[in-house]
Amino acid sequence: MKIAIIGTGNLGSSIAKGLINNKSFTSLYLSDKNTSAVKAFSNEDYVTLTDDNVLAVEESDMVIFALQPKHIDAVLTSVAPKITENHVIISVAAGVDILRIEGIIGSDKNIIRVMPNTAISIGKSMTCLCANEKGQEKIGLAQKIFDQLGTTMVISEDLVQAATVICASGIAFWMRLARATTQGAIQLGFEAEQAHELATQTCYGAASLLIESGRHPEQEIDRVTTPSGCTIEGLNAMEHQGLSSALIQGIVASFEKINQLKKN
Ligand SMILES: NC(=O)C1=CN([C@@H]2O[C@H](COP(=O)(O)OP(=O)(O)OC[C@H]3O[C@@H](n4cnc5c(N)ncnc54)[C@H](O)[C@@H]3O)[C@@H](O)[C@H]2O)C=CC1
Numbered sequence: 112m113k114i115a116i117i118g119t120g121n122l123g124s125s126i127a128k129g130l131i132n133n134k135s136f137t138s139l140y141l142s143d144k145n146t147s148a149v150k151a152f153s154n155e156d157y158v159t160l161t162d163d164n165v166l167a168v169e170e171s172d173m174v175i176f177a178l179q180p181k182h183i184d185a186v187l188t189s190v191a192p193k194i195t196e197n198h199v200i201i202s203v204a205a206g207v208d209i210l211r212i213e214g215i216i217g218s219d220k221n222i223i224r225v226m227p228n229t230a231i232s233i234g235k236s237m238t239c240l241c242a243n244e245k246g247q248e249k250i251g252l253a254q255k256i257f258d259q260l261g262t263t264m265v266i267s268e269d270l271v272q273a274a275t276v277i278c279a280s281g282i283a284f285w286m287r288l289a290r291a292t293t294q295g296a297i298q299l300g301f302e303a304e305q306a307h308e309l310a311t312q313t314c315y316g317a318a319s320l321l322i323e324s325g326r327h328p329e330q331e332i333d334r335v336t337t338p339s340g341c342t343i344e345g346l347n348a349m350e351h352q353g354l355s356s357a358l359i360q361g362i363v364a365s366f367e368k369i370n371q372l373k374k375n
């Protein structure tokens with residue numbers, strides 16, 4: 112598969128890193144006004160860095176647009192004449208729906224909306240996908256690529272905004288929880304580096320337990336909370352401060368914001 116990424120900032124460069132680590136392409140064009148974020152990949156086999164978006168489209172079968180919502184319309188417009196019915200056009204832009212993309216490049220093109228997260232750089236993204244009518248026949252192809260870079264789920268387009276909050280913004284939410292745990296560990300006497308390792312490995316263990324056992328989080332919590340013990344004391348103190356409520360409210364606030372962005 113000949114792949115191009117247009118926009119190699121935070122997410123585009125993460126996708127590039129994941130693709131390169133996994134050797135998931137026959138050629139990879141990385142196109143940006145400023146390719147500094149992907150400079151390290153310039154010596155990789157079959158990778159070309161360019162600032163020519165049109166060339167990247169012409170030389171590729173699958174084109175991933177990793178641009179901010181405010182830039183995507185202009186870039187799509189400028190490359191639209193070069194987009195054929197065989198191209199697989201992927202957009203990761205948050206809040207930019209398929210109808211808006213079809214309005215620029217046409218509904219006769221394969222358009223796939225993909226919502227990965229930055230863990231794609233290490234092959235651990237939770238990635239959601241949906242396609243326009245024409246793109247339905249190509250969604251399997253896109254899914255195959257993203258399956259190599261983590262876990263995928265095909266969803267209906269009306270859930271993409273929610274998936275953006277849970278999976279893409281979710282990386283930031285979980286990072287903040289990891290950081291807060293580190294801060295607590297430092298207060299209890301650990302050096303910062305030790306505290307970071309304790310927090311991240313415990314976080315990794317908790318996620319792995321859920322994934323590998325298939326059990327509900329509360330079942331795992333019950334296995335940790337010794338009666339009258341320290342865990343239930345801590346958990347209840349956190350809940351009195353509104354931990355679950357704060358998370359749910361944050362998720363809803365994020366969702367409301369992304370729905371406003373969509374209207375702009
Ligand atoms: N950062 C994240 O974790 C996630 C971001 N997204 C979405 O992905 C998109 C990109 O986000 P980021 O990578 O964070 O933004 P970013 O600002 O880091 O990257 C965008 C890149 O586009 C480039 N660009 C701007 N105009 C261009 C043009 N005319 N031609 C070529 N390149 C151009 C910029 O130079 C920049 O490198 C956004 O729509 C965002 O909503 C979606 C999921 C997760």
Ligand SMILES: O=C(O)[C@@H]1CCC=N1
Nearest residue numbers: 205275276279280281
């Ligand atoms: O914060 C944002 O708007 C983008 C979409 C999800 C992650 N970053």
